[in-house]
Amino acid sequence: MKAGGRSPAREGVSEVAANGAREGHAAAWGTTTVVGAAVPRVDGWERVTGTAVYPLDLQLPGMLYAAVLRCPHAHARVQRIDTSRAEGMPGVRAVLTGASPGADVPWFPQRGKGPLSKLFDPHCRYAGEEVAAVAATTVFQAREALAAIAVEYEVLPFVAEMEQALLPGAPSIHEGGNRQNETLRYQRGDVAKGFSEADAVVELSFQTACEIHTPMEVHGSVARWEGDTLTVWDTTQGVFAVRDALASALGLPLANVRVICPYMGGGFGSKLGLNKHTVIAALLARATARPVKLFLSREETFLCVGNRPPTRLTIKAGAKKDGTLVALEMKALGTGGAYPYLPTSGYLVADLYTCPNVAVEQDNVFINAGPGRPFRAPGYPPCSWALEQTIDALAEKLGMDPVELRLKNVPVVSQQRGGVPYTSTGLADCLRRGAEAFSWQAARGRARGKGHLRRGVGVAAGMWGYDGEPRATAFVSLFADGSAILNTGASDIGTGTKTVLAQVVAEELGIAPESVRIEHADTGTTQYAPASGGSQTVVANAPAVRAAAQEVRRELLEMAAAELGRPQTELRLAGGAVVTPEGTVHPFGSLKALVARQPLVGVGRRHPHPEGKAALPFVAQFAEVEVNTRTGEVRVLRMLGAQDSGRVMNQLTFENQVFGGIVMGVGFALTEARVVDRQTGTVVNANWHDYKIPTMKDCPPELTCLPVDPQDRECNTVGAKGLGEPATIPTAAAIANAVYHAVGIRVTTTPASPVQMAALLERHRQEG
Amino acid sequence: MAKKNERDTKRCHGGVTRRGFLASVGASTVGAVVASRAAAAPAQQRESLEGMVPCTLKINGRHHSLLVEPRWSLLYVLREELGLTGTKQGCERGECGACTVLVDGVARYACLTLALEVQGHAVTTVEGLVVDGQLSAVQQAFVAEDAFQCGYCTPGQVMAAEALLRANPAPSDEEIREGMSGNLCRCGAYDHIVKAVRRAAAARRAGGAR
Numbered sequence: 001m002k003a004g005g006r007s008p009a010r011e012g013v014s015e016v017a018a019n020g021a022r023e024g025h026a027a028a029w030g031t032t033t034v035v036g037a038a039v040p041r042v043d044g045w046e047r048v049t050g051t052a053v054y055p056l057d058l059q060l061p062g063m064l065y066a067a068v069l070r071c072p073h074a075h076a077r078v079q080r081i082d083t084s085r086a087e088g089m090p091g092v093r094a095v096l097t098g099a100s101p102g103a104d105v106p107w108f109p110q111r112g113k114g115p116l117s118k119l120f121d122p123h124c125r126y127a128g129e130e131v132a133a134v135a136a137t138t139v140f141q142a143r144e145a146l147a148a149i150a151v152e153y154e155v156l157p158f159v160a161e162m163e164q165a166l167l168p169g170a171p172s173i174h175e176g177g178n179r180q181n182e183t184l185r186y187q188r189g190d191v192a193k194g195f196s197e198a199d200a201v202v203e204l205s206f207q208t209a210c211e212i213h214t215p216m217e218v219h220g221s222v223a224r225w226e227g228d229t230l231t232v233w234d235t236t237q238g239v240f241a242v243r244d245a246l247a248s249a250l251g252l253p254l255a256n257v258r259v260i261c262p263y264m265g266g267g268f269g270s271k272l273g274l275n276k277h278t279v280i281a282a283l284l285a286r287a288t289a290r291p292v293k294l295f296l297s298r299e300e301t302f303l304c305v306g307n308r309p310p311t312r313l314t315i316k317a318g319a320k321k322d323g324t325l326v327a328l329e330m331k332a333l334g335t336g337g338a339y340p341y342l343p344t345s346g347y348l349v350a351d352l353y354t355c356p357n358v359a360v361e362q363d364n365v366f367i368n369a370g371p372g373r374p375f376r377a378p379g380y381p382p383c384s385w386a387l388e389q390t391i392d393a394l395a396e397k398l399g400m401d402p403v404e405l406r407l408k409n410v411p412v413v414s415q416q417r418g419g420v421p422y423t424s425t426g427l428a429d430c431l432r433r434g435a436e437a438f439s440w441q442a443a444r445g446r447a448r449g450k451g452h453l454r455r456g457v458g459v460a461a462g463m464w465g466y467d468g469e470p471r472a473t474a475f476v477s478l479f480a481d482g483s484a485i486l487n488t489g490a491s492d493i494g495t496g497t498k499t500v501l502a503q504v505v506a507e508e509l510g511i512a513p514e515s516v517r518i519e520h521a522d523t524g525t526t527q528y529a530p531a532s533g534g535s536q537t538v539v540a541n542a543p544a545v546r547a548a549a550q551e552v553r554r555e556l557l558e559m560a561a562a563e564l565g566r567p568q569t570e571l572r573l574a575g576g577a578v579v580t581p582e583g584t585v586h587p588f589g590s591l592k593a594l595v596a597r598q599p600l601v602g603v604g605r606r607h608p609h610p611e612g613k614a615a616l617p618f619v620a621q622f623a624e625v626e627v628n629t630r631t632g633e634v635r636v637l638r639m640l641g642a643q644d645s646g647r648v649m650n651q652l653t654f655e656n657q658v659f660g661g662i663v664m665g666v667g668f669a670l671t672e673a674r675v676v677d678r679q680t681g682t683v684v685n686a687n688w689h690d691y692k693i694p695t696m697k698d699c700p701p702e703l704t705c706l707p708v709d710p711q712d713r714e715c716n717t718v719g720a721k722g723l724g725e726p727a728t729i730p731t732a733a734a735i736a737n738a739v740y741h742a743v744g745i746r747v748t749t750t751p752a753s754p755v756q757m758a759a760l761l762e763r764h765r766q767e768g
Numbered sequence: 769m770a771k772k773n774e775r776d777t778k779r780c781h782g783g784v785t786r787r788g789f790l791a792s793v794g795a796s797t798v799g800a801v802v803a804s805r806a807a808a809a810p811a812q813q814r815e816s817l818e819g820m821v822p823c824t825l826k827i828n829g830r831h832h833s834l835l836v837e838p839r840w841s842l843l844y845v846l847r848e849e850l851g852l853t854g855t856k857q858g859c860e861r862g863e864c865g866a867c868t869v870l871v872d873g874v875a876r877y878a879c880l881t882l883a884l885e886v887q888g889h890a891v892t893t894v895e896g897l898v899v900d901g902q903l904s905a906v907q908q909a910f911v912a913e914d915a916f917q918c919g920y921c922t923p924g925q926v927m928a929a930e931a932l933l934r935a936n937p938a939p940s941d942e943e944i945r946e947g948m949s950g951n952l953c954r955c956g957a958y959d960h961i962v963k964a965v966r967r968a969a970a971a972r973r974a975g976g977a978r
Binding site for chain 1: 918953
């Protein structure tokens with residue numbers, strides 16, 4: 001199955017010692033002092049004072065502003081573009097179309113064939129595709145000039161919904177039809193046999209709405225050329241990913257493209273890769289010989305920079321009387337919009353529970369809509385919405401408690417990777433300890449209320465199936481005054497990466513985290529780090545940073561031992577000093593060799609993943625809701641996230657991630673849906689007024705974060721597993737299960753808005 | 769959210785009416801003033817000063833005289849003309865609160881406020897909360913409670929909390945949720961924001977904290 005993205009069983013005997021030590025790499029930590037503490041953000045001051053400079057805040061001397069003209073039609077062909085009037089407007093410095101020099105850039109390259117699209121493709125496949133762009137002295141002038149560009153479109157029939165995509169006579173979005181690829185299949189065992197042996201079988205169909213990332217800082221870039229070297233400040237989660245794609249798009253050597261992003265205002269997956277507007281900014285900057293700033297409007301962020309695509313999922317589950325799962329089947333239909341993107345994932349169906357017989361089928365079609373992109377745990381929340389409600393229904397049919405049914409089927413190996421064991425599996429503990437801390441039994445048994453306000457509780461489990469990229473490099477430099485510089489290419493997208501990595505340096509060198517200055521997320525000056533996505537940032541980078549700090553530590557201890565005439569093993573580092581067993585404190589600055597040779601520089605690289613093991617995070621979340629049967633409103637009263645993400649690197653940022661994941665899940669469950677007008681094929685709620693993301697009043701008033709640390713010493717040398725994504729995977733399903741418990745209605749379609757709930761409640765009343 | 773704006777608008781007197789502002793644009797004296805101020809205009813070169821009018825703003829206790837287009841929002845002037853980029857641009861249509869500033873101590877969306885409207889009023893931006901390098905009680909509480917993730921909505925959240933606590937020094941949790949509900953946070957740091965506002969309220973009540 002593609003969703004897993006990994007080859008199955010890896011051959012070979014594990015050479016990893018039980019303590020996680022790898023050749024050339026230290027053993028995992030036992031106890032820690034700085035790592036794990038509630039250390040406030042190292043860049044907190046900058047963030048609360050407004051002095052943190054985000055790419056949107058950047059102003060360079062002589063900088064021009066750009067804006068993009070977008071196709072207003074769901075499906076059209078550009079026949080003619082007349083830019084003459086725009087060219088002559090006040091302040092306009094350049095107008096760019098597909099015919100401009102250097103603008104014939106291929107997009108969505110395909111192996112062995114021509115590209116699927118272009119930077120400015122005359123064939124516009126969704127409302128929002130790029131048609132032309134303008135650079136002008138002010139942003140007002142740029143936007144006014146767009147209105148003066150005359151475009152003749154041949155308006156084409158369109159496909160607004162995925163069910164229409166494969167109907168006979170449906171308009172073709174790409175040559176060869178609207179099927180994105182052959183049906184993707186995963187299978188193990190024999191599901192037909194499994195279902196025939198089951199004592200209880202449940203089959204349910206679900207729909208999830210298209211969800212938009214819409215981070216607080218809009219997408220955009222500032223581009224500046226110096227000769228044949230391009231510098232881009234891009235609001236991105238991955239400076240290296242953007243550099244690679246940008247160099248390729250413009251035919252530049254990697255060394256000549258520098259991408260920088262010191263702060264960024266949220267991404268959630270929509271800022272992982274290169275955007276067309278970044279290339280446009282670079283081309284306009286070259287054409288005008290001036291720096292160019294191109295940021296999208298809020299409306300544009302709803303159209304052309306990704307979404308969590310809509311899905312249709314049918315899940316069938318079968319179990320024995322004792323709750324043993326014997327068969328699971330999922331059929332999925334999804335769309336990545338007008339361009340290739342895998343919208344659904346069957347990972348949870350294949351691996352969340354022990355089950356011998358599993359079949360997953362995924363069909364993906366093209367429609368005339370904005371392209372999908374990874375969105376916090378791509379594919380998983382929809383799959384969880386379907387799977388975890390089906391498991392809930394199965395528990396009811398079996399007369400089992402939903403927690404007990406899940407506990408009965410907790411896996412110890414990754415079945416879809418051919419049975420490789422997990423370095424740790426905290427799922428059972430998440431369920432047990434979570435249920436206890438939530439007072440699950442008591443809450444489940446409590447009266448649901450007799451009036452129009454009904455209460456219920458629900459649970460859902462989850463896991464995240466990506467181990468992260470095992471490639472990262474970091475430099476650590478230590479000065480004799482006890483300050484240090486950490487050089488890493490990692491982006492801190494708000495999860496606290498900088499703070500956690502500073503804690504790692506502090507832990508190893510016996511200095512305060514605030515003594516560590518961080519240079520990061522700059523392809524010109526910092527070391528390679530994978531993009532901050534896929535819950536891999538800490539697990540990829542912290543081991544590399546630790547290795548770099550350990551190199552410095554080794555050298556420092558050697559120096560100190562020689563200078564103080566003591567064996568290294570007797571010395572420890574604390575408070576920016578070398579401390580002897582007697583408690584004599586020798587500040588780093590008193591070491592003559594260090595003063596003469598400073599800074600000490602350590603280079604650290606990420607070690608490979610443990611051979612023959614899977615290192616993945618697990619989660620169980622519990623929700624209590626109140627359903628207003630008069631208005632259809634669902635309020636989430638409290639939620640608990642029991643998270644096995646390995647070691648808690650920082651209590652504050654850990655809890656913050658969990659709560660943030662839950663809030664995002666509340667939006668997925670209750671309020672968020674892109675609305676496409678069937679008459680025009682255009683998005684009609686491309687703003688925060690009509691597209692509802694959770695406000696503070698939607699945030700559950702009682703939130704509990706329960707870290708379940710299985711003391712994993714094998715997953716990597718810091719003992720942490722991913723967190724950002726598992727924190728949001730089961731939230732919506734837990735809420736839906738709580739709604740079912742409250743009012744006996746299975747909400748299969750997101751969002752469970754008052755409109756939908758009122759209709760379901762009315763039908764429920766009529767059906768008695 | 770809408771309610772909050774209505775209330776804020778009522779409290780901020782002296783904003784120009786549509787008729788008043790058109791009159792000021794058309795006034796014959798404007799041209800002369802524009803010419804005399806042209807050299808002092810801080811922004812980059814402009815092809816034309818046509819339609820620009822003088823505007824005097826009091827921001828964080830400091831007076832700024834500049835030429836503006838009447839359509840320019842306070843947000844645009846703060847960020848693009850004065851370089852005060854602590855006030856964030858999120859939606860430019862009064863939906864997210866990232867641009868929240870104080871006008872005479874009351875929270876206001878800078879993107880829905882014309883620069884000309886706030887002449888004669890005291891504008892406070894997030895840059896104005898730091899005094900002698902010291903964070904305000906609200907800012908300290910936001911750091912201590914980790915009341916943000918990406919931090920982009922944070923200046924607006926801080927200003928909304930500041931306005932809330934000036935109007936209501938001891939808000940209940942319900943009042944905090946109501947008072948802060950006009951500020952979106954896509955990272956979902958709301959729980960920690962509530963804790964931060966609580967902590968800041970306590971610190972301010974205990975005295976000594978600003």
